[in-house]
Structures are given as C-alpha cells and as structure tokens.
Amino acid sequence: MIINSARFAISNSTHSKCPTDKHHEYAFIGRSNVGKSSLINMLTGHPRLAKTSSTPGKTLLINHFLINNEWYIVDLPGYGFAQRGKEQREQLEKMIRGYILKRTQMTNLFVLIDSRHAPMKIDLDFFNWLGENGVPFSIVFTKLDKLGNDAGRRNVQKYLKVLMETWEELPPVFLTSSEDKRGREELLDYIDQLNKLPVEE
DSSP states (O other): OOOOOEEEEEEESSGGGSOOSOOEEEEEEEBTTSSHHHHHHHHHTOTTSSOOOSSSOOOOSEEEEEETTTEEEEEOOOBOOTTSOHHHHHHHHHHHHHHHHHOTTEEEEEEEEETTSOOOHHHHHHHHHHHHTTOOEEEEEEOGGGSOHHHHHHHHHHHHHHHTTTOSSOOOEEEOOTTTOTTHHHHHHHHHHHHTSOOOO
C-alpha cells in the first residue's frame, strides 16, 4: 500500500463524538513510552503527524488521522502510566474501553509491546480482556532496532511462549522498528487486506 496523504482529523474524549463517516479505523494502543507515535509516523511517512515526546503519557484523547481520504489511524491514550492520579486514570480507562467496545468502525486494534521487555501483568491482563470481549486485535512488537536480530527474535519468541500458556491461538504478530522501518510493509499490507472488508455498521 502507498500512503499518498495523511492528516490529523479530530480529537475527542469519547467514542460518541468520533467521526460519523463510515471508514475503517485501525487503533493503536500500548503502555506509555512504547513508541506508539513514532510507529504511526513511520507507517504514514509523515514524521510529525503524531506528536512524539520523551515524556510518557502525553496522549490524553482519541486522535483520528485520515489516511488516503479512505481510512483512519486512531491514536489511543497509553495505559499503565502510574504517575497519573486515580481520577485521571479512571477517566482514561473509561475513554479507552468505551472506544474499543462500542466503536463499530474499529476494524482492528494494534497492541504495541516493547520488544526489549519481558511480559508484564498489565499487558497480559489487557490481552485477556480483549479476548474475553471478542475484540479483533494484533500484537506489534516495537523497537527491534534496539536489539540484535537474534536477541530480538528470541525475546519475541519468549513472549509468545508465555501467551501460548493461556491462548489456544495467537492473533497476527508484527515485528517493527520506527528507526529502520522494519515491519512497515507487513503492517500496511495487513491493513490493505482488511480495508477490502465491509465496515461494520
């Protein structure tokens, strides 16, 4: 797939105020500082489309980016940022869950995992919640450039082995790097396949 255009469309604090047009939406989520904005910028070829920051937890709204005037990338707030107050954490969790469960246009949720880290309970619990609710999702391992090829693949295989202890079948898995553009074509090809399906009403 070739990205000809990518632009910011709208930000919202609730799924009910998201765009009313019937386009496929591909949402990206992960723990704070997992490299979500960098991955979105790498996929679209627009280095400043999604705002990146060295400070974790900057995304606080549901951000829609219109791609090729045909489909959306949705940047969701990160989860698990401990420095937030309880009230703000609960608000963000309500916003995220509302979008994931009630946004019928969401065709797939890409869950980002830092390839350098061992499985964490917060991620495993999130995967299980998605499975229990029948949410279509994929796993995207990020920052593969920070590890050698062998070390990166070993880390990913260890992670998937842990998942297989509770999952009979794993969702699609992608290995990426925003630095060297690894995994870009695979992700865009997958989105291209899903774009051929009808949008849920």
